[in-house]
Amino acid sequence: MILPVVKYGHPVLRKKGARIEAITPEVKALIADMIETMHDALGVGLAAQQIGQALQLTVLDVREVKDRPSTMTVAGKLVDLAAHMPLVLINPEIKPTGAPDTGPEGCLSFPEIYADITRPSETEVTALDAEGRTIRFHCDGLLSRAVQHEVDHLNGILFIDRMEKATKEELKPELADLQAATKAVLAKKP
Numbered sequence: 001m002i003l004p005v006v007k008y009g010h011p012v013l014r015k016k017g018a019r020i021e022a023i024t025p026e027v028k029a030l031i032a033d034m035i036e037t038m039h040d041a042l043g044v045g046l047a048a049q050q051i052g053q054a055l056q057l058t059v060l061d062v063r064e065v066k067d068r069p070s071t072m073t074v075a076g077k078l079v080d081l082a083a084h085m086p087l088v089l090i091n092p093e094i095k096p097t098g099a100p101d102t103g104p105e106g107c108l109s110f111p112e113i114y115a116d117i118t119r120p121s122e123t124e125v126t127a128l129d130a131e132g133r134t135i136r137f138h139c140d141g142l143l144s145r146a147v148q149h150e151v152d153h154l155n156g157i158l159f160i161d162r163m164e165k166a167t168k169e170e171l172k173p174e175l176a177d178l179q180a181a182t183k184a185v186l187a188k189k190p
């Protein structure tokens with residue numbers, strides 16, 4: 001089922017996600033819906049907050065982005081990235097490493113808004129997968145950027161918080177409009 005994506009201005013985007021203690025049938029159904037929603041929106045990642053649930057859960061899929069390659073390493077060995085997509089991360093812990101890298105970023109909760117964001121170029125990830133098994137990997141490229149962006153969501157942090165001051169200043173009118181539109185929709189709900 002495709003779920004509505006929460007837009008900037010909704011308070012859930014600022015909530016830290018609760019840890020998932022058990023992979024219940026409800027959690028499995030939510031994961032399936034989030035993957036479907038991400039694919040439908042042509043996104044490379046989707047966090048639980050973005051479908052209105054403050055949980056430590058995100059899904060990613062960078063397979064289709066051929067011009068921004070990524071690598072994934074498990075136990076020091078390069079693995080076939082496509083075989084690990086879509087990627088489900090539950091209760092992820094990350095350690096960003098490597099040199100700072102600046103690249104374009106967007107977010108499904110901020111339609112039509114893009115900006116260059118600087119982040120460490122590599123990420124060490126430990127998480128549970130959709131079956132509750134522990135997974136550990138190292139990644140770079142777009143996957144590294146996307147993992148850091150999504151894990152930020154799980155902690156209530158948004159990409160606008162990582163923007164250069166001048167960029168955020170430039171985008172101020174668009175951000176204000178988006179926030180106002182979201183709040184107007186929320187105010188109408190009973």
Ligand code: ZN
Pocket residue numbers: 106107108109149153
């Ligand atoms: Zn996002």
